[in-house]
Structure formats: C-alpha cells, structure tokens
Amino acid sequence: MIEIRWHGRGGQGAKTAALLLADAAFAAGLYVQGFPEYGPERMGAPITAYNRLDENRIRAHSNIYDPDIVVVVDETLLGAVDVAAGLKCGGKIVVNTSRPPADVKAEFEKFFPDCGNAEIYAVDAAEISRRTLGKNLPNTPLLSVVAKLTGVLDEQKFFGVMQEAYEEKFAAKPEVIEGNMEALREAWNGAVLVNATHSPELTIEN
Amino acid sequence: MSVRGRMSGNEAAALAIRQINPDVVAAFPITPSTEIPQFVSRFVADGAVDTEFVAVESEHSAMSACMGAEAAGVRAMTATSSAGMALMYELLYVAASDRLPIVLAAVNRALTGPININTEHSDSMGARDSGWIQIYSENAQEAYDNMLMAHRIGEHEDVMLPVMICQDGFITSHAIENIETEEDAAVRAFIGTYKPQHHLLDPAESVAVGPYGVSAYVMELKRAQAYAMECAKQVILDVSFDFAQKFGRAYGLFEEYRMEDAEVGVLIIGSAAGTCKDAVDRLRERGVKAGLVKLRVFRPFPAEELAKALGGLSALAIMDRSDGFSGVGGPLGAEVRAALYSYGISKTVTTNIVYGLGGRDIRVEDFESIYGMLGSKEELPRTMYIGQRE
Numbered sequence: 078m079i080e081i082r083w084h085g086r087g088g089q090g091a092k093t094a095a096l097l098l099a100d101a102a103f104a105a106g107l108y109v110q111g112f113p114e115y116g117p118e119r120m121g122a123p124i125t126a127y128n129r130l131d132e133n134r135i136r137a138h139s140n141i142y143d144p145d146i147v148v149v150v151d152e153t154l155l156g157a158v159d160v161a162a163g164l165k166c167g168g169k170i171v172v173n174t175s176r177p178p179a180d181v182k183a184e185f186e187k188f189f190p191d192c193g194n195a196e197i198y199a200v201d202a203a204e205i206s207r208r209t210l211g212k213n214l215p216n217t218p219l220l221s222v223v224a225k226l227t228g229v230l231d232e233q234k235f236f237g238v239m240q241e242a243y244e245e246k247f248a249a250k251p252e253v254i255e256g257n258m259e260a261l262r263e264a265w266n267g268a269v270l271v272n273a274t275h276s277p278e279l280t281i282e283n
Numbered sequence: 284m285s286v287r288g289r290m291s292g293n294e295a296a297a298l299a300i301r302q303i304n305p306d307v308v309a310a311f312p313i314t315p316s317t318e319i320p321q322f323v324s325r326f327v328a329d330g331a332v333d334t335e336f337v338a339v340e341s342e343h344s345a346m347s348a349c350m351g352a353e354a355a356g357v358r359a360m361t362a363t364s365s366a367g368m369a370l371m372y373e374l375l376y377v378a379a380s381d382r383l384p385i386v387l388a389a390v391n392r393a394l395t396g397p398i399n400i401n402t403e404h405s406d407s408m409g410a411r412d413s414g415w416i417q418i419y420s421e422n423a424q425e426a427y428d429n430m431l432m433a434h435r436i437g438e439h440e441d442v443m444l445p446v447m448i449c450q451d452g453f454i455t456s457h458a459i460e461n462i463e464t465e466e467d468a469a470v471r472a473f474i475g476t477y478k479p480q481h482h483l484l485d486p487a488e489s490v491a492v493g494p495y496g497v498s499a500y501v502m503e504l505k506r507a508q509a510y511a512m513e514c515a516k517q518v519i520l521d522v523s524f525d526f527a528q529k530f531g532r533a534y535g536l537f538e539e540y541r542m543e544d545a546e547v548g549v550l551i552i553g554s555a556a557g558t559c560k561d562a563v564d565r566l567r568e569r570g571v572k573a574g575l576v577k578l579r580v581f582r583p584f585p586a587e588e589l590a591k592a593l594g595g596l597s598a599l600a601i602m603d604r605s606d607g608f609s610g611v612g613g614p615l616g617a618e619v620r621a622a623l624y625s626y627g628i629s630k631t632v633t634t635n636i637v638y639g640l641g642g643r644d645i646r647v648e649d650f651e652s653i654y655g656m657l658g659s660k661e662e663l664p665r666t667m668y669i670g671q672r673e
Contacts, residue, residue, distance in 0.1 A: 100289065100459070103289040103459075109460065113453075140644050
C-alpha cells in the first residue's frame with residue numbers, strides 16, 4: 078500500500094490533485110482512495126487531502142498518519158503545519174518551491190530535524206504552471222511529480238490517462254486541456270532530489 | 284456484466300438514481316449530500332432520465348412533494364443530511380404512517396451544535412422511531428447496491444414503507460473508491476416497474492391519504508405499520524438474495540467478519556467497519572480471536588439474529604457514532620443490550636463506546652486498543668468515549 082498526504086491551502090487544488098491521482102492509479106489497475114479532509118472551507122486555509130493505492134481492496138476509512146509520500150503544495154505551510162509528521166522511514170517529500178535545492182534542504186532540516194532519511198524533492202510547480210497555464214495552479218505539475226514517484230504507472234500511460242481525464246473534466250472549456258498536459262509533461266522530469274540518500278525504492282507491499 | 288469503475292459515494296448514489304429513473308425527485312441542497320440533487324438536475328437537463336425534478340425551498344417541502352408524488356402513485360426520491368433531515372422529521376413520520384415507499388439517500392452528518400459538517404449518525408438515529416426502514420453502507424459500493432435494492436424492499440406489498448439508505452458524510456460521500464456498477468438495463472430489470480395497490484389518481488378507486496385518525500382506528504393503523512416493519516426483515520433478506528443471484532454481491536441484515544470462533548467482538552455501523560476489519564486481521568495474525576459484526580439494517584432491528592450472532596462472545600464493544608445523551612450511551616448500545624437481554628444472553632459482557640462525533644477520526648490502532656480492553660481481565664466500563672481529549 079502506498080499512502081500519500083497532500084498539504085496545501087484552500088483553492089490551490091490539493092484535493093483535485095488527489096482525486097486525479099486516484100483516477101490515474103485506477104487506470105493502472107489498482108485499488109484506490111482519494112479523499113480530502115473537510116472543515117470550514119476557506120480560501121487560503123491549510124487543507125489536507127489523501128491517497129491510498131494498493132493491489133488489494135482498501136477498507137480503512139481513517140486519515141493517513143504514516144504516509145509514504147508527503148506533498149507540500151504551499152511552502153508557507155512549513156512552520157505552521159507539521160507536514161512531515163509520521164512520514165515513513167525512507168519516505169519522500171515533494172515541495173513546491175522556487176528556492177535553490179540547498180535552501181530547501183536547510184529549510185526542512187530546520188523545521189523537521191527527523192526527516193534526514195527522507196528523500197526531499199523540489200519542483201517549481203508555480204513557475205511551470207505560470208508558463209504552461211498562464212496562472213499559478215501548482216497542483217497539476219505536482220500531480221505529475223507524485224505520479225512518477227509512486228511508480229504505479231509509466232510516463233506514456235500516465236499522460237494517456239490524464240488526457241482522457243482532462244477531456245472529461247474540461248469538456249466545457251477544451252482550450253485549457255493542452256496547457257494542463259504541457260504542465261504535466263514539464264513536471265514529469267522537473268523535480269530535483271535535494272538530498273542524496275539511498276533509501277530503497279518505494280514499492281507496493283501488503 | 285458489472286463495470287469496474289471508481290467514484291465517490293455521492294456519485295454512486297446519484298448513478299443509482301439515474302438508473303432507477305424515478306418519476307419525481309424533490310430536494311433541497313445541504314452538505315454533504317448536495318452533490319446528489321446536483322447530479323440529478325444534470326441528468327434531467329441532459330435528458331438522461333424522465334424524472335420531474337422539483338427544486339423546493341426547504342427539506343420540509345422536499346418530503347412533502349415526495350409524499351404527494353407517491354400518493355399519486357409514482358416513485359419519488361430525495362436526498363438530505365443533518366439539519367435538512369431534522370427539518371423533515373414531521374414528514375418522515377407522516378410518510379411512514381401513510382405507507383408511502385419513498386426512498387431517501389441520507390448522507391450522515393452531525394446535527395448542530397456546535398455546527399459541524401462532518402460524519403456522525405445523530406441525524407438518522409434521531410429518526411429511528413419515525414417508521415422508516417434504515418439501511419447503512421460501509422462504502423460507495425454498498426451505498427450504490429443498497430440504493431438499487433431500496434424500492435424492491437419499500438414497495439413490497441408486505442411492507443409499503445419508506446426507506447432511508449445511509450452513508451457516511453465525506454468519509455464515503457466525497458472519497459473516490461473502486462466500485463462495480465451494473466448496466467442500466469440490468470438495473471431496471473431488477474427493480475421493475477412500480478404498480479401501487481392504491482393511489483390517488485386511480486379513477487377506479489376513491490382513496491384518502493392522510494386523513495385524521497380517530498382514536499377508534501389509530502391503534503390498528505399503528506399496529507399494521509409495526510407489522511409491516513416486522514415483515515420488512517424477510518423482504519430485505521429475499522431482495523438481497525435476489526440481488527446476489529443477479530449481481531454477485533451478497534448482503535444480509537448484518538455482516539459477520541471472522542466471527543466463527545470469535546471471543547471478543549465489535550458491533551459497528553458505517554464506514555468505520557472497514558477500518559475495524561483491518562484491526563481484526565492484524566489481531567488474528569497475533570492469535571487474538573477477534574470478530575466484527577457490521578450492522579447493515581438498523582430498522583427493522585434484527586434483535587433475535589444479533590443475539591444469536593453475538594451471544595458466543597465473552598466481551599463485546601457496541602460502537603455508537605452519536606450520543607443519545609441518555610446518560611448511559613448511544614442508541615445502538617441501548618438496543619443491542621436490550622436484544623441480548625431479551626434473548627437470554629447473559630455471558631457476553633458489553634461496553635458501549637461513543638466515538639467519531641463531528642467527524643473525529645477513528646484509526647485501526649484505536650480498534651486494536653478496544654479489542655485489547657475487551658480481552659483484558661479488567662472490568663469493562665458500561666459506557667465510555669474514545670478519541671476525545673480529556
């Protein structure tokens with residue numbers, strides 16, 4: 078089972094990204110869960126969304142406390158939310174940031190001294206989004222990075238699934254489909270590992 | 284042929300409504316069930332259903348419109364949650380006593396206050412004495428399947444009662460999960476067309492619906508209503524059997540999970556049953572004889588069957604996701620204990636645990652600790668709360 082926890086702010090699309098990742102993993106033949114944690118919904122408030130992906134039927138209906146992957150959609154959450162809480166040993170953190178890798182590493186070590194054995198990936202999702210979509214919607218590039226890190230489907234399959242998903246989602250405004258696809262393509266190889274560790278590759282275990 | 288897909292619990296309930304193609308849907312939006320009437324109005328706009336969608340100004344009116352439609356002789360459905368259901372309470376009783384087999388997609392949410400939008404069973408538990416059949420779902424699959432069975436149950440001539448299909452707000456209503464759905468034609472063949480025995484628009488028969496009940500008749504009418512609820516148990520089993528024959532997914536009044544030789548057990552309703560099953564599996568690997576009973580049908584209440592299923596346990600935790608404020612726990616605790624007592628079960632020690640109020644999460648580890656407590660030699664508290672800060 079792969080468990081993923083998304084940390085973002087209301088309006089940044091963390092929930093949408095989690096639901097789309099569930100779609101993609103479903104297309105890869107997996108059992109999936111994609112769900113947000115709901116509260117008073119306010120633009121800008123910290124929000125959490127979750128994914129479980131497994132080869133077997135998923136029954137648990139609790140939130141995720143020991144994730145394999147943590148996604149930080151908004152780096153201003155660092156210091157306000159304990160984003161790395163419970164991250165599994167050898168887990169992965171994906172951060173949306175424009176800062177250089179060394180800064181990102183230092184930042185995480187400052188806030189989360191225990192995540193030394195996690196692989197930390199930095200991606201400038203905001204910049205990719207502005208370039209490809211003309212506005213700051215970081216969830217789309219992040220979705221691509223996370224999908225790649227899960228290893229549940231290859232590049233070609235992922236882009237094929239997402240093309241179909243966007244055609245359905247944006248049936249009323251097809252002009253945005255290509256920009257979203259471009260954002261995914263740019264981000265697939267756009268994340269940088271800021272700390273070199275040799276943790277084992279994430280695999281689906283039961 | 285079943286179709287494998289993935290969707291949220293609300294999408295699953297809405298898909299069932301599209302396939303059922305009811306004559307009338309009257310609804311007023313309330314979180315977390317809002318999406319259901321939203322989907323239905325889209326189906327109507329797209330011509331995917333023949334349904335008359337009545338956008339009413341309150342849940343009181345939604346249920347009133349459904350009652351009018353059913354009394355006229357057609358299928359009517361609605362969806363609601365929490366305060367919306369509370370605003371329907373008056374009409375819930377009327378719909379049941381008028382023997383109108385309306386189907387309601389209930390997405391469980393806490394009743395205010397404090398105001399909260401998350402899962403709790405206080406809304407439908409508050410309606411437990413209204414005369415509605417209540418069937419609860421663990422996940423999107425069960426929400427869909429229960430919806431497909433609802434009309435066959437409620438409209439059966441031995442029953443003629445409204446049916447509430449419940450699922451947990453957000454936890455299943457807004458979570459994407461894998462699901463198997465059935466083809467439209469197969470669903471429609473399973474459900475069949477509605478031929479009410481009596482209805483207002485029948486030119487061959489004059490009937491009155493909802494007249495004043497004088498004292499000379501009310502007892503008889505209420506006894507008949509109670510008898511219909513008693514009959515519903517067998518009808519639910521028969522319809523569920525037929526459903527399993529057609530679609531391959533089997534349901535009973537409740538699900539017994541690893542109960543064959545269980546010594547310690549949990550009885551629970553809704554989505555947390557899945558979380559509890561993971562705990563049972565973990566404990567079984569460690570040699571603990573743990574089991575789970577997930578109640579599917581709360582009304583009619585399967586007292587005798589539950590007593591039989593639970594009577595072999597040495598200790599049982601009855602889990603309530605609503606507080607009855609009786610001072611002695613929740614409604615499920617009271618009814619399960621009454622069932623055990625009525626059927627002479629005295630060796631099973633019970634505790635009634637209130638959990639998950641206002642969407643408070645419950646984890647696999649929480650269930651492991653509950654089973655640990657049941658297996659210990661210590662005396663069990665009669666009532667307790669878990670998951671809250673002291």
